[in-house]
Amino acid sequence: MNKDFSFIILTYNEEIHLSRLLKSIVDLSAQIFVLDSGSQDNTIEIAKKFGAVVQVNPFENHPRQWDYALKNFAIKTPWTIGLDADQIVTPELFDRLQKFNDHNFEGINGIYFNRKNFFQGSWIRYGGYYPIYLLKMFRTGIGYSDLNENMDHRFIVPGKTIVWKDGHLLEENLKENDINFWFEKHERYSDLIAHEEIDRMQNLRRQSLKPNLTGNPDERKAWLKRLWWKLPLGIRPYFYYSFRMIFQLGFMDNKTARHFHYLQGFWFRKLVDKKIKSLQSGLDVRR
Template sequence: MNTEFSFIILTYNEEVHLPRLLASIKDLDAETFVLDSFSNDNTLQLATAAGAKVLQHKFENHPKQWHHALTNFKVVTPWVFCLDADQVITPELKQLLRSFTDSDYAGINGIYFNRKNFFKGRWIKHGGYYPFYLLKMFRFGVGYSDLNENMDHRFIVPGNTAVWKKGYILEENLKENNIRFWIEKHNRYSDLLALEETERRRGLRMQTLQPKFWGTPDERTAWLKLRWWHMPLYLRPVLYLFYRLIFKLGILDGRTGIIFHFMQAFWFRLVVDIKIDELTKTVDNANRDKK
């Protein structure tokens, strides 16, 4: 059994994805934990058949679900690798993980991995989507889920981190090949993100990370988000689409890629802005009624 790291996976109706992920990590002989959100397909059977230790917890949002996983599984290895069910690790990354030892990373508390994202079978190589580094592996008990986020989930690791530029995490949600699924999913996400930003605009929610343009990948994201929140509603989705398609060459991703950039950069952000506007007016009207 691997004594260096364990895997934690979140699932909900992932029978189409989980076998693919489990196959990609099987040879690493690492203990695997699955936190399921009460799936009604074969997810649990697949997880238990693979020898994973399974718990179930009602889903509220990703940051809270990861927090529950990190505080309820009895992990005994010094490191933990957290994966979404629609992700897999490449053979090259697997080979690097085989030689990973805690002693080689003294003074390092977390590791970023490069991700390749796919939409409808196409690798989204441009538009700011590659290279894209995710903090997915960290010292258990040191790293934690950022509960100041409502929709985007990220892990916080105090201290030093490393970036692995070789090997990849591949991410492809096959269920999103059906555009209805994609739209319904992102409509739910827009509710969470609109509420989160409305609270930030009112000073009720703060960023955990210190925004730094030249910091870690997540600190740079925090810096960019801070600028985003100060941009005018309705204008920023237009500017973001232009940035993704032209400045970051998203137009080179072909027809499928352009559809992805349009939906993810413009449509989704426009829906969020509309909902922020609605929430703000509702709160303002309620405050006036109290006077």
């Protein structure tokens, strides 16, 4: 059994994804922990087939689900790796992990992985979507889930972090091949974000990370989010989509990826702003 790290994976009806992920990591011989949200398909059976320790916990949002996982699984290794079920570890990243030795990382508390995101079979290469570095590996008991946001989830570690630029996590949610699934998911997400931003306007939430444009990837994202919250509602989606398509070269992506940029970078942002305005005025919004 791997003595350096263990995996935690969150699942909900992930039979379409889970085998793909587990096959990409099983030869690392690491302990696998799966926190399920009440799947009604074969997710749990697949997890157990690969020897995973499985718990079930009702889902509230991703940050709280990760918080539960980190606090309720008995991780014995010095490092924990948190993955989503729709991700895959590439051979290059597998090789890095296979050679990983805790003794070579003294003074390091977290490691960022490089992610490639796919939508309906197309790699989202431009528009600010690559490279994207995610803190996925951290010292057990030191890394924790940021509970200060409703939808976005991130792990936070105090101290020094490093970025692995080579080797990738491939992320593709095959359920999104059905565009109705994508719309329904983002309808839910828009409600979470709208309520979160109202809380921020009322000073009921504060950023957990110190915004820093020259800091680590999450500190830079925190800086950009702080800027985003200051932009005028209803106008900022136009700014963002234009910046993403022109200055971040989104127009160079293929047709499917450009459609993604429109949906995620414009349609979704406009929906969020519409719901924020509705909450401000006490009205109920429907798409």
